[in-house]
Amino acid sequence: MAEIRLKNVTKRWGDFVGVQKFDLDIADKEFLVLLGPSGCGKTTTMRMIAGLEDITDGEIWLGDRMVNKLEPKDRDISMVFQSYGLYPNMTVYENIRFPLKVRKVPKDQHDERVMKAAEMVELKDFLDRRPAALSGGQRQRVALARAIVREPTAFLMDEPLSNLDAKLRVSTRAQIKNLHHTLKTTTIYVTHDQIEAMTLADRVVVMNKGVVQQVGTPTDIYDKPANTFVAGFIGSPAMNLVDGELRDGVFEAGKVRVTGLPTTHNGKVTLGFRAEDATIVPEGGELSAPVYSMELLGDASMISFRVGGELVSIKAAKDYRAEIDEQVHAAIPAEICHLFDSKTGARLGA
Amino acid sequence: MSGTSMIARRRSRTLATVSTLFLITWLIVAAFPFLWTVWGSFKVESDFFSRESWLNALFGVYTEMQTGAPFTGDGYYGAWITRDFWRAVVNTAIVTLCVTVISLTIGTLGGYALARSGHRYAFWILIAALVFRAMPHITLVSGYLLPFFELNIWGHLATSIVVLVAINQPFTLWMLHSFFLSIPKDLDESAMVDGCTRFQAFRWVVIPVMWPGVITTGLFSFLLAYNDFAVTAMLLSQDNQTMVPKISSFLGSIQEQGNVMFAVAAVVSATAPLFLLVMFFQRQIVSGLTAGAVKG
Ligand SMILES: Nc1ncnc2c1ncn2[C@@H]1O[C@H](COP(=O)(O)OP(=O)(O)OP(=O)(O)O)[C@@H](O)[C@H]1O
Ligand SMILES: [Mg+2]
Numbered sequence: 001m002a003e004i005r006l007k008n009v010t011k012r013w014g015d016f017v018g019v020q021k022f023d024l025d026i027a028d029k030e031f032l033v034l035l036g037p038s039g040c041g042k043t044t045t046m047r048m049i050a051g052l053e054d055i056t057d058g059e060i061w062l063g064d065r066m067v068n069k070l071e072p073k074d075r076d077i078s079m080v081f082q083s084y085g086l087y088p089n090m091t092v093y094e095n096i097r098f099p100l101k102v103r104k105v106p107k108d109q110h111d112e113r114v115m116k117a118a119e120m121v122e123l124k125d126f127l128d129r130r131p132a133a134l135s136g137g138q139r140q141r142v143a144l145a146r147a148i149v150r151e152p153t154a155f156l157m158d159e160p161l162s163n164l165d166a167k168l169r170v171s172t173r174a175q176i177k178n179l180h181h182t183l184k185t186t187t188i189y190v191t192h193d194q195i196e197a198m199t200l201a202d203r204v205v206v207m208n209k210g211v212v213q214q215v216g217t218p219t220d221i222y223d224k225p226a227n228t229f230v231a232g233f234i235g236s237p238a239m240n241l242v243d244g245e246l247r248d249g250v251f252e253a254g255k256v257r258v259t260g261l262p263t264t265h266n267g268k269v270t271l272g273f274r275a276e277d278a279t280i281v282p283e284g285g286e287l288s289a290p291v292y293s294m295e296l297l298g299d300a301s302m303i304s305f306r307v308g309g310e311l312v313s314i315k316a317a318k319d320y321r322a323e324i325d326e327q328v329h330a331a332i333p334a335e336i337c338h339l340f341d342s343k344t345g346a347r348l349g350a
Numbered sequence: 351m352s353g354t355s356m357i358a359r360r361r362s363r364t365l366a367t368v369s370t371l372f373l374i375t376w377l378i379v380a381a382f383p384f385l386w387t388v389w390g391s392f393k394v395e396s397d398f399f400s401r402e403s404w405l406n407a408l409f410g411v412y413t414e415m416q417t418g419a420p421f422t423g424d425g426y427y428g429a430w431i432t433r434d435f436w437r438a439v440v441n442t443a444i445v446t447l448c449v450t451v452i453s454l455t456i457g458t459l460g461g462y463a464l465a466r467s468g469h470r471y472a473f474w475i476l477i478a479a480l481v482f483r484a485m486p487h488i489t490l491v492s493g494y495l496l497p498f499f500e501l502n503i504w505g506h507l508a509t510s511i512v513v514l515v516a517i518n519q520p521f522t523l524w525m526l527h528s529f530f531l532s533i534p535k536d537l538d539e540s541a542m543v544d545g546c547t548r549f550q551a552f553r554w555v556v557i558p559v560m561w562p563g564v565i566t567t568g569l570f571s572f573l574l575a576y577n578d579f580a581v582t583a584m585l586l587s588q589d590n591q592t593m594v595p596k597i598s599s600f601l602g603s604i605q606e607q608g609n610v611m612f613a614v615a616a617v618v619s620a621t622a623p624l625f626l627l628v629m630f631f632q633r634q635i636v637s638g639l640t641a642g643a644v645k646g
Contacts, residue, residue, distance in 0.1 A: 050539075050543055051542075051543075052539050052542070052543070071542070071547065072539075072542040072543045073542055073543070073544075073545045073546060073547060077543065078543060078544070079539075079540070079543045081536045081539070081540060082536075083534060083536050084536075085534070085536035085537050085539065085540030086540075087537065087540075087541075087555055087558075087559075088559055089558040089559055098541075098544055099544040099545055102541075102544060102545040102546050102550065102554070103544075103545040146544070150544075150545075
């Protein structure tokens with residue numbers, strides 16, 4: 001059990017920056033999720049913590065040890081790989097026991113600990129099979145069991161659910177959450193699925209192009225995105241973003257006009273709001289435009305408009321119907337709006 | 351429904367018969383030269399190389415006349431005992447064993463390193479290896495001859511082992527390199543996170559998965575050394591000759607009657623172990639050749 005501290009950790013390959021100045025303290029027992037689009041450096045960050053990738057710059061601390069120069073085996077971390085990395089020549093039992101064996105844990109404890117780990121992930125019936133004879137979900141659980149069997153100081157999990165089907169993903173997600181609750185081991189979890197991030201995390205780190213965009217609780221990230229990238233990445237659908245002009249608390253952009261914004265900022269800004277916060281109104285409202293398309297989602301209808309170059313979506317009641325090109329009004333009150341600097345993308349105000 | 355299934359069954363029966371016949375024919379055609387040689391090796395020369403009738407080779411007329419029996423072990427006795435073929439067998443065993451072991455050791459370690467190295471020079475090492483592999487062996491050997499004489503290391507088994515390893519290494523390296531590439535990097539990285547050093551990961555996790563590949567590559571190295579003529583014929587002294595140049599020397603001096611039969615007997619003696627070897631390792635070889643599908 002230990003906290004993990006990353007001090008300005010940077011990874012470069014030649015000129016290419018994989019991870020830029022990653023600076024973060026991860027508390028003991030915390031469940032931290034790294035979230036971001038493909039290629040943003042999540043795996044690289046994790047591999048640096050595990051010691052599989054050299055660090056170009058910065059320091060990594062596990063508890064009170066600086067581990068920059070330590071071999072992976074000396075870091076006492078266990079990792080679940082995206083492709084599981086099971087040993088195909090060993091049975092499930094031997095796979096789970098392997099870390100105990102190489103770490104020279106006394107032999108008489110092996111059986112008990114393997115059984116305990118296998119039980120936690122409900123694998124007891126498969127112990128003498130080879131990985132090739134298991135389904136994806138079962139392999140996934142073997143990888144989990146192998147990670148928990150030696151009770152390391154931290155778990156790293158790299159998109160462990162990405163190869164599973166939707167249903168299995170939900171149940172394995174619950175299992176991981178429950179495991180973390182039982183074991184209380186510091187966990188770093190990589191995903192590009194925001195639902196996973198939201199449901200599992202104590203804190204989420206949103207990354208883009210190797211740079212940390214925002215660190216916060218899932219609610220923080222959802223309610224107060226730090227910049228337009230986070231706003232446009234989190235939520236489904238993502239936040240609507242409209243470029244326009246701000247003058248004396250009045251935002252204007254063609255078909256959108258929002259008044260009473262609590263800000264003293266003037267000039268070009270980006271206005272953001274969530275589809276589910278806005279409402280369709282019979283007349284008036286801050287937006288008035290012809291319907292571009294309409295999708296039925298089952299529990300709601302999604303109406304979209306073209307504003308400038310962007311598509312803006314608004315959620316309406318499930319029995320709401322509108323024709324394409326029909327003129328529709330929507331209320332976007334100032335309270336639901338987020339303002340971002342249109343140059344830097346950074347959030348304006350609180 | 352039963353009609354169609356009967357037709358299907360009849361058709362599959364016909365197909366099975368045809369393919370069985372084809373396989374048997376093919377087997378006979380393919381095995382005939384070898385079987386013929388084995389049969390003939392127990393005759394005397396005037397039968398096996400008869401000018402009167404090829405049937406003599408089957409029935410052994412002169413063999414009966416000269417030795418009093420339809421089969422004779424004279425060829426084998428002459429080759430193995432009189433002309434010391436056993437010594438060539440021992441030499442071949444030493445050479446092939448050493449070449450195989452050395453090539454595989456360097457090949458697995460080097461192939462693994464090259465497969466896991468992120469550096470660009472790894473690629474150029476492999477290309478250089480390919481170039482050396484493409485050169486005819488004889489060019490290497492003729493270049494070596496003079497220095498070997500001058501260094502006074504010509505004629506020794508060790509010298510030709512070194513040369514054969516040098517010739518064989520590029521191939522082993524390439525082959526093992528591609529086997530290692532087919533093994534996901536996650537496997538060794540898992541092992542290292544689980545507590546292995548790089549070498550332990552290699553030894554306990556990668557090699558067991560690689561085993562068929564190692565066996566296959568080892569077999570090819572073995573065959574190269576076993577069948578080599580260019581290197582061993584030129585670099586080994588009379589006493590240290592291996593089987594292939596020895597057989598060729600049986601053929602090359604036809605002053606005495608029976609020498610050709612020594613060669614035939616020796617050829618059979620040299621071929622038989624190969625059959626055993628391939629049969630023994632066939633499963634590993636097949637899975638080695640079809641490897642690349644190592645799934646976790
Ligand atoms: N060995 C390497 N050499 C050069 N560039 C690399 C190397 N490994 C990764 N990269 C680059 O670093 C960036 C980050 O890669 P990384 O694997 O961390 O992405 P990721 O966030 O895990 O993406 P994904 O969600 O697709 O797994 C990518 O643009 C990738 O091309
Ligand atoms: Mg990744």
